Structures are given as structure tokens and as C-alpha cells.
Amino acid sequence: MKRFTWFNTISLTLGFAFLYIPMLILIIYSFNASKLVTVWAGFSTQWYSRLFNNEAFIDAAWVTLKVGFISSCAATILGTMIAYIMVRGGRFYGRSLFSSMIYAPLVMPEVITGLSLLLLFISIGLDRGVFTIILAHTTFSMCYVSVVVSSRLASFDVSIEEAAIDLGCTAFDAFRSVTLPIIAPAVISGWLLAFTLSLDDLVIASFVSGPASTTLPIKIYSSVRLGLSPEINALSTLMIAVVTFGVLTSSIISKRAIKRQKREEEQAFKNG
Amino acid sequence: MxxxxxxxxxxxxxxxxxxxxxxxxxxxxxxxxxxxxxxxxxxxxxxxxxxxxxxxxxxxxxxFENFIFLTEDNLYWIAYLSSLKIAAISTVITLLVGYPIAYGMANASNEWRPTLIMLVILPFWTSFLIRIYSWMGILSQEGFLNQFLLWLGIIDQPLTLLNTNIAVYIGIVYTYLPFMILPIYASLEKLDLSLLEAAKDLGCNRTQSFWLVTVPLSKAGIIAGCFLVFIPVIGEFVIPSLLGGADTLMIGTILWQEFFANRDWPVASAVAVILLLILMVPIILFQRSEQKQREAE
Known part of the structure; x- marks a missing residue:
């Protein structure tokens, strides 16, 4: 049964063509000399140099990176805490409310999250800007981090942690020197997920951003709404390149880590 | 302590x-x-x-004035219904497109599978906005699809695709496809191949064993994939606002307009509350089916 029949080959080819051709066209036409995105007029990199000279885009990129970095770090810390509480915390008062508050943001439409946070910021008189976007992004991405980390936490043996405590570690020491190294891959992928979600968010940021804090997606959206633009193609190409590079390297690193772990385990087995 | x-x-x-x-x-x-x-x-x-x-x-x-206002104005009812309709139709199309891909992946050789999974996940990491934008260039009046079809001689007039519901469906299927493929692939991968051999021994041909064995056993993946597409699409904003046209009514865009253009915050909030009440139904059904699945395992 495990064989490449013609049906499987065709469905995979068509499926991946559907997924990748639009992005390929986008990339190819970012090197187009013409201002008309859909008409090829020779090779040129002028849209890239224009992009790098466009201060509005550069500013927006900085705001986006700053928001993404801070919010994903905060979300990783809070999300890991949540995962630890949910998996190891046992019973506590208000646990069911807590767990529904973790899962609700995952299914909440972005328009509602954005609207509700904006109404909160206005009612407490907080000026909208970079800080409010960070608060908003931390809130929804910490829930994603907690899902990623809890699945890893739930799958490892509690007795290792208990052994560390029996041997004289405090709960925090046991977490830092035993639990954290084991769940580290999940924490890192949680951080990456939070960072990507923040970089990608248009809707929530549009609600909670102020006039001086335009993020890249807001800038892209307002330019794209007016029609196609070769500068946006160039920007998209850069973003796709960064993401592809990131995903490829992280998958290679994790593959190597798994191999090394296997080798070490075999070594330990032989020695033991 | x-x-x-x-x-x-x-x-x-x-x-x-x-x-x-x-x-x-x-x-x-x-x-x-x-x-x-x-x-x-x-x-x-x-x-x-x-x-x-x-x-x-x-x-x-x-x-409850705002809610009464919503029930009196037909626009809102039509928008809620049309969001549900668009979500339902695009879920079915995504299933029809995604199932063969997941099936092909599950039948691929072991050394190919990690690469194929990565190829499905990769678009998920790229910006949602950029993926929608890429279709604007393809579907526009002078876009690549029209150029291609004119060149083939299938049509002699460019088709109007951008800013129609068709473009919205294409955009939804394109961006939500990984959410459909991955759960179906996960359930197909677990499938016990000896069951297919047994079906063959009992006289099933390949089509019969597909419909009688493979599809029922991947039901869990199909259900999960459908909910993962259906639930977020109902409140979708970016796709209808960039690819949709004047006749595309979706509640996410209505909420946005009430808030930003009409500046009617109470009505925008009432729209949000009703949207949440509507979403509760599929979310609860999804949780129940997941729970049943866990108990079965």
C-alpha cells in the first residue's frame, strides 16, 4: 500500500502547486522593472532600493519587531507559567475559569478581541501606542504558548522532578535545572509562534494602535487596499525569505538535536 | 509553600x-x-x-435597544447568515481539496514525509496578509489567471474574479488549507494497513475499501479539520475586505465598519456579542467531539 500511485502523485503535485505558485509569482514580480505588477518588463531591483528608502516602512518595521520581541518574551514567560499551573498545579480555587480564559482567546474572532481591548484601554484612560499593542499581543499569544508547552510538560515523567526535590532542590531549583531543560524545545517553539503571531497580526493591532505606532501589517494593509504595488511585492519577498530561512534552520537544528540525544542515549545504554 | x-x-x-x-x-x-x-x-x-x-x-x-436595532435591520441578519454560508461552503471545498493531499502525504514513503509536512506548515508561518495579497495579483482583471486563460483561448474576455465571492472562497481555501490537511493526515497516518488488506481479501476493490474503510477511519481528522476551518472563517475580516466585493457580506467586516466608519460603538459591541453567541454552537460541538475522541482512544 505504501507506494506512489498516479493518484497520489497528481494530488500532491497539484496541492503543493496551489500552495506555492501564488507566492512564487509574488516573488518573481518583485524583480519586475515595470510599475504594473502584472506586466513583466525586465529584471530590476529598484523596488527593493525604494523600499529601503521608504522611511514609513522602515519605521513600521521597527515598531513591529519591537512589539514582536517584547510581547513574545512576555508571552513565553506567562504561557510557560500557565502550562506549569495547568499540568502540575493540581486543584485550586477558580481553576475552571482559568482554563476557559486560556482557551477562549484561541477561538475568539480577532475583531472581537481587538474591540474589547480597545474599549478597556479607553475606559482606563491608557493612551494607545506601542505599549497597548504589546499588552494585546502578549495576552493572545500567551495562550498559544501555554498550549504548546503544556503538551510537552504533560508527556514527561513527574518523578524526575520529585527526585530532584527529594535530593534537596527547592521547587524553583527543580524547575530550573530539571524541568526547564526538558521542556526547552517546546518553550522555544512557543516563543517562535508568539513572535510570528505578533508579526502577522493586523486586526488587533489596528484597534489598539495609536496614530504614532503603525505596525508593518497595518502599513501593508492600507497600501494594498488601494491596489497592487511592486514595493509590497519586494517587502513580501523579504518576509518570505526570512521565514523560510528561520523555519529551515530551526528544523535542521532540531533534527540534529534529536540525533545527538539518540546517540547519547545509546552511549549511556552501552556504558550502563 | x-x-x-x-x-x-x-x-x-x-x-x-x-x-x-x-x-x-x-x-x-x-x-x-x-x-x-x-x-x-x-x-x-x-x-x-x-x-x-x-x-x-x-x-x-x-x-436592549441595540439588539432590537439589529433584529430590525435586515443587513445584520443577512450578514450573519451569509458569514455562516460562506464558512460552510468554503469548509466543504477545503475538505475536498485537502483530503487528497493528506491522503497522498500519508501514502508517501517515510523519507519524504517530514519534508511534505514541513511544506504544508511553511505557509502557515508566512504572513497571512501576504498570502492574501498574492491572490490579488492573480485574480485581478489584468491578473495572471486571466492572462493565462486568454492565452489558452478558453475565454476571450477577462473574467471579473477579484472583489467577488469566488475570490473570497479561493482566499479562504488557500489560507486555511493546512488546518484541514494536518488533522486528516494525522488520522490517516495511524490507519492500520492490515484492515485495507482484509477488505481486499473480503472482495473490496480499491474504491470500495477507500469509502468503506479509509474514510470512516479518518472521520476524527475530517471532523477536526472542518471545525478548525469553519470556526475562524465565520469571524474573518482580512479575506473579505481585500478579496471580497460590495456583495460580500461578512460579519467581521460589518463589525469593523460599525466601529471605524460609523463610529457606533454600542452597535459594534452588540454585533460582537451576537457573533460570540453564534460561535458558541460550533465551539461546544467541537469540544464534545474531541472529548468523545479522547474517550474512544
């Missing part, structure tokens, strides 16, 4: 209460308030300085 444990719990707990629960309560409260021409454009305020009189005054000012 216990005190420390509660302190540890208190940090994320209070964060979620302050930035998720409280904002949500504010939306519900806002949906019961009256719109006025001011900034912020609504009354009533809860003023605690007035004491009990302020509180009673606050509650007597709340009413």
Missing part, C-alpha cells in the same frame, strides 16, 4: 482577568448602552462617585 503557589498562580490569572475577562464584560456592557455623538461615543458611564444613585442610574440606562 501554599502561599507561594497561589502567588505564582495569581500573576497569569490576574493578567487574563484584566486583559481578557474585564474587556469582554465591557463589550457586553457597551452593547447595552446608548450611542451618542461624542468621544467616546456612548453613554452611560458608571460613576462610582455618585454612590448608590449612580449605580441604579447606570442600570436603568441599560437596555
Amino acid at each position: 501554599n502561599f507561594r503557589k497561589y502567588l505564582f498562580i495569581l500573576i497569569p490569572y490576574s493578567w487574563l482577568v484584566a486583559l481578557f475577562l474585564v474587556p469582554f464584560i465591557i463589550v457586553v456592557k457597551m452593547s447595552l448602552s446608548d450611542g451618542v455623538m461624542a468621544i467616546p461615543p456612548y453613554t452611560p458611564y458608571l460613576t462610582l462617585t455618585e454612590g448608590w444613585a449612580g449605580i441604579t442610574n447606570f442600570f436603568t440606562n441599560l437596555d
Whole structure:
């Protein structure tokens, strides 16, 4: 049964063509000399140099990176805490409310999250800007981090942690020197997920951003709404390149880590 | 020890209460308030300085006016129904497109599978906005699809695709496809191949064994994939606003317009509350089916 029949080959080819051709066209036409995105007029990199000279885009990129970095770090810390509480915390008062508050943001439409946070910021008189976007992004991405980390936490043996405590570690020491190294891959992928979600968010940021804090997606959206633009193609190409590079390297690193772990385990087995 | 444990719990707990629960309560409260021409454009305020009189005054000012307004104006009903319709149709199309891909992946050789999985996940990491934008160039009047079809001689007039519901469907299928493929692939991968051999021995041909064995055994993946597409599409904003046209009515864009263009915050809040009530149904059904699945395993 495990064989490449013609049906499987065709469905995979068509499926991946559907997924990748639009992005390929986008990339190819970012090197187009013409201002008309859909008409090829020779090779040129002028849209890239224009992009790098466009201060509005550069500013927006900085705001986006700053928001993404801070919010994903905060979300990783809070999300890991949540995962630890949910998996190891046992019973506590208000646990069911807590767990529904973790899962609700995952299914909440972005328009509602954005609207509700904006109404909160206005009612407490907080000026909208970079800080409010960070608060908003931390809130929804910490829930994603907690899902990623809890699945890893739930799958490892509690007795290792208990052994560390029996041997004289405090709960925090046991977490830092035993639990954290084991769940580290999940924490890192949680951080990456939070960072990507923040970089990608248009809707929530549009609600909670102020006039001086335009993020890249807001800038892209307002330019794209007016029609196609070769500068946006160039920007998209850069973003796709960064993401592809990131995903490829992280998958290679994790593959190597798994191999090394296997080798070490075999070594330990032989020695033991 | 216990005190420390509660302190540890208190940090994320209070964060979620302050930035998720409280904002949500504010939306519900806002949906019961009256719109006025001011900034912020609504009354009533809860003023605690007035004491009990302020509180009673606050509650007597709340009413269901905005909800009554929503039921009286056909636009909102049509928008809710049309969101559900678009979500349902695009879920079915995504299933029809995604199932063969997941099937092909599950039947691929072991050395190919990790690469194929990565190829499905990779678009998920790329910006949603960029993926939608890439279709604007393909579907526009002078776009690549029209150029291609004209060149083939299938059509002699360019088709109007961008800013129609067709473009919205294509955009949804394109962006949500990984959410459909991955759960179906996960359930197909677990499939016990000896069952297919047994079906063959019992006289099934390949089509029969596909419909009688493979499809029922991948039901869990199909259900999960469908909910993962259906639920977020109902409240979708970016796809209808960039690819849709004047006749594309989706509740996400209506909410956005009420808020940003009409500046009617109470009505926008009422739209949000009803949208959440509608979403509760598929979300609860999804949770139930997941729970059943876990119990079965």
C-alpha cells in the first residue's frame, strides 16, 4: 500500500502547486522593472532600493519587531507559567475559569478581541501606542504558548522532578535545572509562534494602535487596499525569505538535536 | 509553600482577568448602552462617585435597544447568515481539496514525509496578509489567471474574479488549507494497513475499501479539520475586505465598519456579542467531539 500511485502523485503535485505558485509569482514580480505588477518588463531591483528608502516602512518595521520581541518574551514567560499551573498545579480555587480564559482567546474572532481591548484601554484612560499593542499581543499569544508547552510538560515523567526535590532542590531549583531543560524545545517553539503571531497580526493591532505606532501589517494593509504595488511585492519577498530561512534552520537544528540525544542515549545504554 | 503557589498562580490569572475577562464584560456592557455623538461615543458611564444613585442610574440606562436595532435591520441578519454560508461552503471545498493531499502525504514513503509536512506548515508561518495579497495579483482583471486563460483561448474576455465571492472562497481555501490537511493526515497516518488488506481479501476493490474503510477511519481528522476551518472563517475580516466585493457580506467586516466608519460603538459591541453567541454552537460541538475522541482512544 505504501507506494506512489498516479493518484497520489497528481494530488500532491497539484496541492503543493496551489500552495506555492501564488507566492512564487509574488516573488518573481518583485524583480519586475515595470510599475504594473502584472506586466513583466525586465529584471530590476529598484523596488527593493525604494523600499529601503521608504522611511514609513522602515519605521513600521521597527515598531513591529519591537512589539514582536517584547510581547513574545512576555508571552513565553506567562504561557510557560500557565502550562506549569495547568499540568502540575493540581486543584485550586477558580481553576475552571482559568482554563476557559486560556482557551477562549484561541477561538475568539480577532475583531472581537481587538474591540474589547480597545474599549478597556479607553475606559482606563491608557493612551494607545506601542505599549497597548504589546499588552494585546502578549495576552493572545500567551495562550498559544501555554498550549504548546503544556503538551510537552504533560508527556514527561513527574518523578524526575520529585527526585530532584527529594535530593534537596527547592521547587524553583527543580524547575530550573530539571524541568526547564526538558521542556526547552517546546518553550522555544512557543516563543517562535508568539513572535510570528505578533508579526502577522493586523486586526488587533489596528484597534489598539495609536496614530504614532503603525505596525508593518497595518502599513501593508492600507497600501494594498488601494491596489497592487511592486514595493509590497519586494517587502513580501523579504518576509518570505526570512521565514523560510528561520523555519529551515530551526528544523535542521532540531533534527540534529534529536540525533545527538539518540546517540547519547545509546552511549549511556552501552556504558550502563 | 501554599502561599507561594497561589502567588505564582495569581500573576497569569490576574493578567487574563484584566486583559481578557474585564474587556469582554465591557463589550457586553457597551452593547447595552446608548450611542451618542461624542468621544467616546456612548453613554452611560458608571460613576462610582455618585454612590448608590449612580449605580441604579447606570442600570436603568441599560437596555436592549441595540439588539432590537439589529433584529430590525435586515443587513445584520443577512450578514450573519451569509458569514455562516460562506464558512460552510468554503469548509466543504477545503475538505475536498485537502483530503487528497493528506491522503497522498500519508501514502508517501517515510523519507519524504517530514519534508511534505514541513511544506504544508511553511505557509502557515508566512504572513497571512501576504498570502492574501498574492491572490490579488492573480485574480485581478489584468491578473495572471486571466492572462493565462486568454492565452489558452478558453475565454476571450477577462473574467471579473477579484472583489467577488469566488475570490473570497479561493482566499479562504488557500489560507486555511493546512488546518484541514494536518488533522486528516494525522488520522490517516495511524490507519492500520492490515484492515485495507482484509477488505481486499473480503472482495473490496480499491474504491470500495477507500469509502468503506479509509474514510470512516479518518472521520476524527475530517471532523477536526472542518471545525478548525469553519470556526475562524465565520469571524474573518482580512479575506473579505481585500478579496471580497460590495456583495460580500461578512460579519467581521460589518463589525469593523460599525466601529471605524460609523463610529457606533454600542452597535459594534452588540454585533460582537451576537457573533460570540453564534460561535458558541460550533465551539461546544467541537469540544464534545474531541472529548468523545479522547474517550474512544
